[in-house]
Amino acid sequence: DTGVSQDPRHKITKRGQNVTFRCDPISEHNRLYWYRQTLGQGPEFLTYFNYEAQPDKSGLPSDRFSAERPEGSISTLTIQRTEQRDSAMYRCASSLGGTGGDEQYFGPGTRLTVT
Amino acid sequence: LAKTTQPISMDSYEGQEVNITCSHNNIATNDYITWYQQFPSQGPRFIIQGYKTKVTNEVASLFIPADRKSSTLSLPRVSLSDTAVYYCLVGDIGGATNKLIFGTGTLLAVQP
Numbered sequence: 445d446t447g448v449s450q451d452p453r454h455k456i457t458k459r460g461q462n463v464t465f466r467c468d469p470i471s472e473h474n475r476l477y478w479y480r481q482t483l484g485q486g487p488e489f490l491t492y493f494n495y496e497a498q499p500d501k502s503g504l505p506s507d508r509f510s511a512e513r514p515e516g517s518i519s520t521l522t523i524q525r526t527e528q529r530d531s532a533m534y535r536c537a538s539s540l541g542g543t544g545g546d547e548q549y550f551g552p553g554t555r556l557t558v559t
Numbered sequence: 560l561a562k563t564t565q566p567i568s569m570d571s572y573e574g575q576e577v578n579i580t581c582s583h584n585n586i587a588t589n590d591y592i593t594w595y596q597q598f599p600s601q602g603p604r605f606i607i608q609g610y611k612t613k614v615t616n617e618v619a620s621l622f623i624p625a626d627r628k629s630s631t632l633s634l635p636r637v638s639l640s641d642t643a644v645y646y647c648l649v650g651d652i653g654g655a656t657n658k659l660i661f662g663t664g665t666l667l668a669v670q671p
Contacts, residue, residue: 446602475652477659486646486661487603500657535602541653547593550602 446470448538448551456557457526464522465554469538476519477537477548478511487535493519494541526558563647563662570668577634579665581647584628592623592630593648597664603646606632634667642669 447470457463469476474495479487490503495516504510508526513519523530533555537548564582571577583592591610595603607614609621609630620633634641644666650659 446604448602479661484663486664489650489659489661492652492657492659494653499653503658537602546652547605547608548603550604553602 446549446551448536448549450534450536450551450554452554453552454555454557456559458559459528460525462522462524463526463556464520465534465536465556467519467521467536467538467551469517469519469536470549471517472540473538473549474516474541475539475546475548476513477539478519478521479535479537480505481533481535481553490521523556526556528558531556531558563649563660565645565647565662565665567663568666568668570670571637572670573638574636577637577641577667577669579632579634579645579667580629581632581649581662582629583647583649583660586627586649587651589651590649591651592621592627594619594621594630594632595646595648595661597644597646606645637667637669639669639671642667 449468451466477492478490481487491501491511493513496513508524511521533553535553537550539546539548593608594606597603607619607621609623611623614621622631644664646664647662
């Protein structure tokens with residue numbers, strides 16, 4: 445257990461439905477990251493937060509994806525109008541912050557299946 | 560953006576030293592290089608990070624040549640429990656690029 449929790453652990457939804465995932469980072473961590481990972485591939489960086497600010501959204505696959513971290517702690521990732529290609533493991537990570545890519549602590553992930 | 564390339568898999572025996580190389584020809588000036596380990600059904604776990612030359616911690620060493628276009632993770636005396644996928648990660652958060660690029664990973668299989 446890294447101290448980062450995600451909810452739910454599994455989500456099965458029908459195409460066209462909206463889904464929201466939650467990430468609860470380590471409390472003293474300023475940065476929070478969202479990734480998507482498919483079988484046999486490395487994590488794909490989606491976006492990150494520095495406290496409540498979201499400096500870069502360009503990694504989000506489409507405008508159907510959005511993320512929030514309104515109070516600089518818990519974050520949510522929402523996918524609207526889900527498509528089958530959205531099926532993947534969605535992981536969040538948190539870190540203290542600093543230059544470069546500092547040590548990230550990953551949560552267990554939310555596995556999304558779109559039918 | 561830096562694209563990373565790693566061998567798909569490697570085999571080793573217990574007690575041997577394992578070196579896994581990652582190529583990142585387009586690495587940017589401010590990018591750091593980080594290596595993660597991932598077991599099945601778990602999230603990646605930090606191993607080591609560096610910017611240039613050599614970094615060593617209690618579990619691994621990281622060698623980065625002067626041109627920084629590649630990096631090598633060295634695991635001394637591997638054991639069966641080191642069987643996992645190893646990823647290199649190149650990027651810079653909070654700086655110029657704000658991107659993190661994971662490689663496709665190297666599956667290390669350690670045999671008795």
